[in-house]
Amino acid sequence: MRSRSRAAIGIWRARKVRAPGDRAYVIYAVFMVALVVVAPFARAVWLSATSPEGVALLVSPSAPGATVLVAASLWAGALLLGRDRGPALHPAFLTYALAASDLPRSDTFRGPLLRAGALVTAVTTTAAGLVACSVMSQGLAEPFSAAIFTGVAVLVGVIATVAWLAGQALPRAAVPIALSVFSLGLVTAAVPFMQPFTPWGWVGLAYPGTGTSHTVVPLAVIAAMFVALVPGLMNRLGFTVLAAQAARWDSATAHAMGVDFSMAAALYRGRPYTGRQIRAVRPVGRLVWTFLARDAIGAARTPGRLVVALVALITGSILMTLAFVPASPGWLLGASSGLVMFAGLGPLTDGVRHAASVAGGFPLYGIRDENLLANHMLFPLAIVALVLLTSVIVCSLSISVPPAAPLVGSLALGLLAVFNRVGHALKGPVPPSLLTPIPSPMGDLSPAFAVTWALDGVLLAALAGASAALAFQTPSLLVVVAAAVLGVGINRWHHRGS
């Protein structure tokens, strides 16, 4: 690193020198989080991975194909992620100062890139190591095979990091490349014959127990070629992109630290650039049709978000249908379905969020706040009904499950998910009472309450999914969860704008 870069970064770091007591507290806090959160979670993951069901899943014939898809998705996702938040990024002011200077980016932004790369590679290596150790612990793979797969995961992490940087440096090219990688990954996963001819296929071929070690060399060559591209990619990073990404990331982390995850997520919501010629507001007939058309055309103006939303709803309905297959872990599949549907409804409820913000402010529209909200709920409800009805029937017939029960479960969940989204839109800022200490014999409980408040939408979504999957076994649970979702929404409605 050049002396000027080192000096600038040194000044930045020197602004907040921690006292020895603060350092000791950080070490204590990290240790406690590791002990209380990370260790039990890691143990649960290990026990799941080595359980009979977990091992059966990991050694199933479809596991290498799934690995192919995971590798391709990871690389495609990294490319897309780089468009919004790349790995080569300092805090906003430091980014501004360094990016505006004449120093080469490969020098000034090397540190954050290396840290991001180390993180990604650690995650891929840990995940692959877990799979390899699980399979090896049952005597279904040789240690050498397990070590090869873990080594391949290191290369996957390196390639993912460079793909992430490429997305940051070449945002326009990233979309078609990512779509191509994902599509080819999908095809390769479905057609094993193609695996020897694609990098993501090589990852699948190295799967422990069934794989070969020959694919390490070509993957290593590709990883080395990618690493050689790094300085060039870094020096392509433009000032505007760096400054905008850093400013947005700073705002998002500030909101997240204040447990306002909705606002943090809103900063990364896709913006419309297409479809402006199509008139979204058509004042004909009843207002309800005007709002339905307005929401539909509005959603179509961010086609990527709309597609993701539809895919999520279809995935959610498939999970809910599978939850009604005998001997399946219904509550787990139901909870997953609830989470996926809640996420998928995000892009379909822009109108609901707008209605919620208007309802909390000064009168703008010539209809009551209740009518405005109800009109904006029509679009997500219609889409949910249409998509769930179709996909549950198709899925049920294709896996020979009677469609009635999954249909009831899915539609109940869809309805609750829309109401949960309404409640989420009406949430408002974090109540100050949650930010003050709540002393207890176990310590300050305020962070736990604040996080629960911040994630209540997600928790209710998971609960709604689980209760919908168990609707015919314990209908009372569904009634209780529905009452909770409606209660939260109604309470927030009455306190809107206050």
Add this chain to the structure above:
Amino acid sequence: MAWEDSLVIKADNVGVTVGAVTLLAPVSVTAQRGKALIVLGRNGTGKSTLLRVLAGAQTPSSGMVRIGGAGVVGRDPGFRRRVAAMFGLPPMAPDLTVFDHVLLVATTWMDRSTAAADLARGVIAELGLTALSERFPHELSSGQTQLFGLALVLARPFEVLILDEPEQRLDFEHVESVIRVLRARRDRGATLVVATHSQVLADGLADRILQLDAAA
């Protein structure tokens, strides 16, 4: 004092305190139909607080406000129809263009769709936004966004229009055009209450000026 037909706003000794802090020292003010009341004062003298009280967004700690002879109830449909207000920027939908926004607001207030479209086009043209009609909110500059916010409020009917520093983010030329637009509304019978730091806007619009002094 008996209520006069021409008297639209009447505030008697209205004050706002929060704990020991005085946000608005007690003040009395009246405004008549078709007149513009300009509220001037340094930062912290309570201009915005007074306007929020008049708009029904804040309950006064003392005194009483009547608009059109009735009390101020922010969520009463009749009050909502009569009083329009803009504090900062109104909420905007990221997926609608400028024209979509203004047309949607107009549509919710009017029975005839052609009238709503004509009104939307008219308001947009008045504020010089015609060339920006097909832009999304994130594609506007800060000054253009301010004009767009004004267009949204002006696209709805009102008898009383309350604006907090409408000249924010605007250059001199656009302040002049905002004065023209507001003067036209006033001349058509609307009562305007405008808090501002712009002497140009005050000179161009005021029928009456209320000067607020520092809160105690």
